[in-house]
Amino acid sequence: MARDFQEFKYLTFDVVGTLIDFEGGIKTCLAEIAAETGTSIDGEEALRLYRQARYSEDADLFPDDLSRVYMIIAPALGLPAEDRYARRLRDSVANWNAFDDSAAALAELGKTHRLVAMTNARRWALDHFEKKLGSPFFATFTADDTGTEKPDPAFFEQVFEFVAGKGASKNDILHVAQSQYHDIGISRKLGLTNCWIERRHAQNGYGGTIEPENFTQPDYHFTSMAAFASAVKERLTERQ
Structure with missing residues (x-):
């Protein structure tokens, strides 16, 4: 007992x-980037890609690692792989x-x-x-x-x-x-x-x-x- x-x-x-x-925070930020760049994303698919990218041997400490993760998952989500958006995902933590x-x-x-x-x-x-x-x-x-x-x-x-x-x-x-x-x-x-x-x-x-x-x-x-x-x-x- x-x-x-x-x-x-x-x-x-x-x-x-x-x-x-954190899942809501990630999905919200990625959805905002998608809307601004003329596309849309599937939130659960974004989380799946995030999970695969996050847990790798070259991962940095969280949440700094979100910048690296973004550059990996962006192409699969149809998002621009640009540093400014990578930093934006990392910095979105302050608003989660x-x-x-x-x-x-x-x-x-x-x-x-x-x-x-x-x-x-x-x-x-x-x-x-x-x-x-x-x-x-x-x-x-x-x-x-x-x-x-x-x-x-x-x-x-x-x-x-x-x-x-x-x-x-x-x-x-x-x-x-x-x-x-x-x-x-x-x-x-x-x-x-x-x-x-x-x-x-x-x-x-x-x-x-x-x-x-x-x-x-x-x-x-x-x-x-x-x-x-x-x-x-x-x-x-x-x-x-």
Whole structure:
């Protein structure tokens, strides 16, 4: 059985895809470029191409890598492969929206737990994301801080060291994320309790996120942050 929410001191969160709508941000920017250049795109096809281009050996840190990705996928989408549009896709990150339920859910969860961001994005991008989310985090870890990206266990180990410095352990952490590949699978291997936020529950496939070799059954499963926050609040209220 899954543990009671009150047993956790820390809730660690993936950010891009779980709290921030990166798929919507990418599709919106590419659609705007398409409209300006006299064409149109299929959003899901754009995400498929993005996924293929993003996860390569010569990839840069996210979201700087969006410039490189754009130059690869533009021809297949009928878009001009020009540096100005590549930079535009990268810079669009500053305008990406949080999911409608993210900020309110984090505000509620922050009343009872310490919230920690764990993102493969660089610090400059997280600075924008935090503003969209209401700056709810007790601590934040980016690719710049860790020198690596999830699902590298080394990323998680740095978070474990941080909470250990606060007198806690990984047993005090509930890891919350939408990516089976980057978060749910590796968190299980590392012995963390996890919560899958299935953002694409009404859509087929994995969208812009790489597909895992194997599906990991999570300890908790919700289709929105709102549902997760509501379940935590309800359970803790019952315990009072």
